Amino acid sequence: MTKPDDIPAYIIAPDPDAPRLTRALTGVDHEGRACDISVVEERPLTIFLNGHEIVTAMTIGDYPEYLALGFLRNQGMLAADETVTGVDYDEDLETVVVRTQSQTTYEEKLKKKTRTSGCAVGTVFGDMMEGLDKVSLPPLEVRSSDLYRLASVINRTPSLYLQAGAIHGTVLCQGDRPLVYMEDVGRHNAVDKIAGWMFSERVGADDKLLYTTGRLTSEMVIKTALMGIPALASRSGFTAWGVEIARQVGLTLIGRMRGRRFVCLSGDERLVRDVDPDSIPEEDKKHRRKGAPG
Template structure:
């Protein structure tokens, strides 16, 4: 595996990984009627089944939009603690017609034992964590990376201005790997955990150093999201959505900086707040456009 440098991880280069909103394989036009009984055409996100094998053992069938199956498979196995980062992967084979991806390794694994111990999480489509889910939290050694609020505002603004499948057809989550205020890798999928796993697989394949990175998600900051971010070694997790109590508790135990409800000028830090550097004058931060706000967020703001 090669080590990516900051020079090669360029915003314009790596952002090509995001799903193309115009790709007909990822969304389709559907005709219906609106609230006035008028005919309308809208685009809806496509989802398809992907079955993952580790060597000859079938592990799981996931519903996904179908892009980057190799990154998704590798990241899933890493984030579910079924492969360790140091485990040599000898190959990843994908068959589009069958909807099957096979990750091959010659190293001994204990995935059979992990499969017997599983925890259903709050993830989309019944996310699952295999093995002892607290191991990663108890053994976490995340760097105390500072976060400038100027980076945070610039980052969320850039993400909101990027064409996406979410804006085209909705019903999808996005995740972004960033450094300071610079988005590096953008992934989307119907399940937020799938989008996370794609980035985890990308980081593993390209040997990306997580120590100075920021992870952004449109999904809720649940225990599963926190555990996966900590497992990837990323010290900062940001979301436009809210928190769960256990997600906050685990973030504090692991030393993860946890920021939620990041919309426009607003955000709330419930873990790692001491690492924030408040260097941004809020008078120069634009409000989030209505196109990027979810209905619940708009209603809450209109009520204030």
């Protein structure tokens, strides 16, 4: 699949032609004619932390190691300074086992709770909320010209979405440059893959922006904040709790990005409007991604 000349090469980008990510199926269209389409695959991936089974996620199957590392990081089960001794993926068993040099804080917590009360560890969401008190995000300046450039480039980049639909994209950006582009059937999976890449490569977050095609819910905001990324932008809309948390932690939150339009509901004082919106062309329909207006 070809790429327009003005779309930069990413450090990591989705490969819409990769095997096992899509499947060719035959259906019937609105006029009763046979038609061939590509649909996205979906398969389970079970994540283990040392000897503990943590979760089974439904995923498209690419970058399983990054997904496992990012999920554990975003859930607070793997500390930023943790020494990871192995990340082993077994395609046949559809499992990833992450091993650390010593017992993690999560495992100590799990052992303590099991011994004293027999209760469960608690909801993943609740564990994530506990980490927000420690979040301190830098006041990153976001330029509207960078937002317009990012949206244009990302929307036209060859992707599984443009080939088959039914998938979310998340992009780690620096200024007007996309760095890492991940896709998955779940928007949280795509974010976790990026978190896993950042953890694995020891990439800093202070000057980064996270772009997503998914809704800006409380959980998306929390994950971004816990990753240390100071700005989050989306084609889609907001939830009230997501906005409330973004304001609480000082996260710049921008949604409903379509063509020349966007809405900022948190961190407007850090937004620099350095370009006339009327000079920005509307999106070409053939490159237009869908997104809930919410």
